[in-house]
Structures are given as structure tokens and as C-alpha cells.
Amino acid sequence: AQRVTQPEKLLSVFKGAPVELKCNYSYSGSPELFWYVQYSRQRLQLLLRHISRESIKGFTADLNKGETSFHLKKPFAQEEDSAMYYCALFPNSGGSNYKLTFGKGTLLTVNP
């Protein structure tokens, strides 16, 4: 079965500093990876997906199959980036585990 691990429950940085939110996964096939974000008092929403190789709000994430990681990065953090971030995995091989699995989340706080 697939598993997503976000080793940091809390991450605090200063405005303008680089930020990296770690995500590691275990899955025997070729997964699709996502980052979801939940700002205070807002609903959970899709931030970016690895297959699109996009940059959203200055965030990027690269899938490293060798290290089974999908870390989220931003070179200069802003206060409005403060939120809960969830890494999620979707198994492309289907079968009984054909569902989106979330990590436990990392709470990012960007201090002024």
C-alpha cells in the first residue's frame, strides 16, 4: 500500500527566507504526486501537481524517483504563505488502492 510521510509537523521561517517542505513516499509503481494547501479558515485546495511541472505562487516541487521524494520549495517565503501543506499521492497502477493518500501535513509559519 502507498504511504506519504511529511517528517516536519511544524516549520517556521522568516519572510524572505527560502523554504522547503519535505515529502517522502513509498509506492512500488509510478505515482502522481500533489501538494494541497489549506489557509486559515479556508478549504483544502490543490496547489500543484508534479506532472504539470508548474510553479504556483512561487512554489515548485520536483519528483525525485530515486529518493522517492517530492519536496515543495520556494526561494523567498511570504507571510501569506503561512498555511497547512499536505503532500498527496495517487497510484497510477489502480487496483484496490486507487485513491488519493495524504500525508499528515506540515504547518508553515512565515514570520515578519
Add this chain to the structure above:
Amino acid sequence: EAGVAQSPRYKIIEKRQSVAFWCNPISGHATLYWYQQILGQGPKLLIQFQNNGVVDDSQLPKDRFSAERLKGVDSTLKIQPAKLEDSAVYLCASSLGPGGQSGGKNYGYTFGSGTRLTVV
């Protein structure tokens, strides 16, 4: 486009009482999910519907939880009787197709704002 609608936003009940949550997905989204998010944890899938059929309910505690999507549109999730450990946010999400996939692309899920349940 309108988002995923959920109600109520908050609910406080005593243990052993029953409670129901409602979800209306985005129009045209065939797949609907109910997730349970306990404080400090990531969302956990309870049940997934494809139109009005259940695709995955392997993590649904069927002795007390039930869900239906009779007409393949809106859905209700019920807990009867509730336990203290059921206190959580219940999230509804929808997608074009299973896992968010449609036409060979994955569009992700759209989540509702959730229902925060407190069992006392």
C-alpha cells in the same frame, strides 16, 4: 463555477447520538469522496462514490457509519451512534473522474469547506 457545498459547518452532539452531513459536489463531477480529518492528521478516505455506486469503502467503520449518493449527485454521510473518537472535520470532495483523472489528465480534487464535528 460553484464549489463543493457542505452543511452544516459545525455540529456538537453527545456520544451515542446520531448525526448526518450533506454534500453537493461540483456539477458534472462523477466521483465524490468523504474524508475524515482528525486533528493533527491528514485527511483519511472514508468512502468513494462513482456516480451512485460505491467504489471504495474499505476504511468506513460500517458498524456506525453509512453513506449514500442515491441519484449520483449529492450525498449524505451518517454516524449512528457517535463516539468521542469521531470528533473530526468531515470533508467532502469531488472530481471529474476517479482519482481526479479525466481524459488522460489529472485535475485533482475539489474540496468543500468541511463539517467540524465535536462529540462530547
